[in-house]
Amino acid sequence: MEIKVNEETCTGCNLCKKVCLYDAIEIVDGKAVINENCVFCGACIEVCKLNSIEITGLKEEQKDFSDYSGVCVYLEANGDRIADVGFELVSEGKKLADQLGVKLSAVAIGSSIEKSALEAFQYGLDKLYFIDSPVFSDNLDDIFAKALVQVITRYKPEIFLAGATWFGRTLIPKVAAILKTGLTADCTGLAIDEEKKILLQTRPTFGGNILATIITRNARPQMATVRPHVMEKKKIMEDKGDYKDRIEYIEIDEKKFKSKYKLLGIEKELNENINITDYDVIVSGGRGLGGSEKFSMIKELAGLLGGVVGASRAAVDSGWISYPHQVGQTGKTVNPKLYIACGISGAIQHLAGMQTSDIIIAINKDPSAPIFKVANYGIVGDIFEVVPMLIKRLRDGKPLV
Amino acid sequence: MIEIKIAVCIKQVPGTTEIKIDPQTNTLIREGIENIINPFDAYAIEEGVRIRERFSSGEVEVIALTMGPPQSREILKEAISVGVDSAILLSDRAFAGADTWATSTTLAKAINKIGDCRLIILGKQTLDGDTGQVGPELAQRLGIPFIGYASSILEINRNKMKVKRLMEDRYETFEINLPAAISVVKDINTPRVPSLRGKMKAKSVEIPVWDAKQLEADEDEVGLSGSYTQVVKIFTPKIKHEIKMIEGSPGEQVEQLYKELKELNVI
Incomplete structure (x- = not known):
């Protein structure tokens, strides 16, 4: 794999050198030369008016992902309430699912959160996977990861979204690593590429100075975390009250969900228990x-x-x-x-x-x-x-x- | 004898405070940006050194690791100057373009090659990528627990640690078995400045370079080739920014502001 400058078309205009944040481009004899500092971020490719720079030799395996379908959202709980970011993602997930013509599901894991989780149906949810067990009453990353992996491998969504809360930001990378798939952190924009039917994940980098659009190649699901309050939550259905036929209760073998993390205590300082x-x-x-x-x-x-x-x-x-x-x-x-x-x-x-x-x-x-x-x-x-x-x-x- | 070997994973990043956007072309102006040690990593280095200082001399060894181009050697020297015992540079053209997954692959291989690392410390995120994902992904690859946003290490020995992590609205204290990995927030310590002795050592220290071959890494599993995600477009946000300056005496300013907020329905 390498990044090449087409010497015939390059005019040495300096534009690429200017945008390179890694000091990886020099102009030598009127042509751009890319050095070993390059991180393949593609900023120079984007800015080149003559299309003189390209990355070559990247193997593109054609994998068959046809058994993956649907958009799935993680409804993170905070106490007995689903955090707002979960509902925001259901609203956003609904748009993506409609564009793809697929179903929208969500997964909730916790203890006494069912009532709050049902609210997700009003935001356009088709199906709720629900794991209700007291073993999930504390934020123990490893058993949450195990439960999420179980749901994802069983139902195979093509897209999986979760909130970029502090818990989410430590939990979800674990899940992606177990599943061996890509994860894009802190997205502020999600869209579907109409032609390829893939998820375009846009996120700020460099402290918000740059936006990068990222795709997940060679693996599924396409996973992204999204910051709270970025997506708009919008109720689109009346509360029907009864959703029994749209909830799948997943039984777990509690003995197999023993955390390696021993929680010794939670401190909420007075006046500090605010998020x-x-x-x-x-x-x-x-x-x-x-x-x-x-x-x-x-x-x-x-x-x-x-x-x-x-x-x-x-x-x-x-x-x-x-x-x-x-x-x-x-x-x-x-x-x-x-x-x-x-x-x-x-x-x-x-x-x-x-x-x-x-x-x-x-x-x-x-x-x-x-x-x-x-x-x-x-x-x-x-x-x-x-x-x-x-x-x-x-x-x-x-x-x- | 070394009781606890600690690996601190750090990264060289362009210092973003200097980034300017060319208003005509809406592109970045790179000029004048210094490469720096990722600011969050300074806390990781300091914590590694502080753990060593809790023990008798020779019981703890702190090793700094970075994956990056040859010039990343500079930040390893900085780490040495503030007390890290030794450093290793992971550098190979094949590593370039790595996403968090491929980065964690490379780091995991290096940590396994070092052998018997009981604790891995990282900064909570990098200034450039800003993801905070490498820590948990690395821990998962190594099959060890990970605690993110660590704000205090209460106790540590070769086999166990008590660590407090900061969540948005609370602190949680955990006991976990080692080996484990943590990422630290700036609350955890105040990084020291280099000592004269440290600076001298940094000048003369030999920093070994491990490439893909030495890590027994297949080219397809590292760098951009080994990444599950790929950047397809980079652009600068279009800022259509308009500010309304509210003039007048303080009373008039407040009254005007109050009216604006009322109209916008935010109060």
């Missing part, structure tokens, strides 16, 4: 706050908006607020309906974690702060003036001017 990715509104504070006590106004504003407190890395590193609140590449990726950044300049790592929010409001005293590059509304001002006024406006309901 900021679950909220529609996030009010974040950054370096501009200047101290932990100032987070009280951020908390108050978040409370008034029914939201939760987020923070920049600078605020967390200064010890003003704990790490579970951190938004950004080293913290959490969030997509709320409303994101208010208070005193956050907007380092690229922070932007990578919040720029896909529906509406972003930035309040910062520095008009050149990068946060304004992604914000929908900007206020150049002092957060210690603006935020308390906004709190007052929301609390009292009276116009300020």
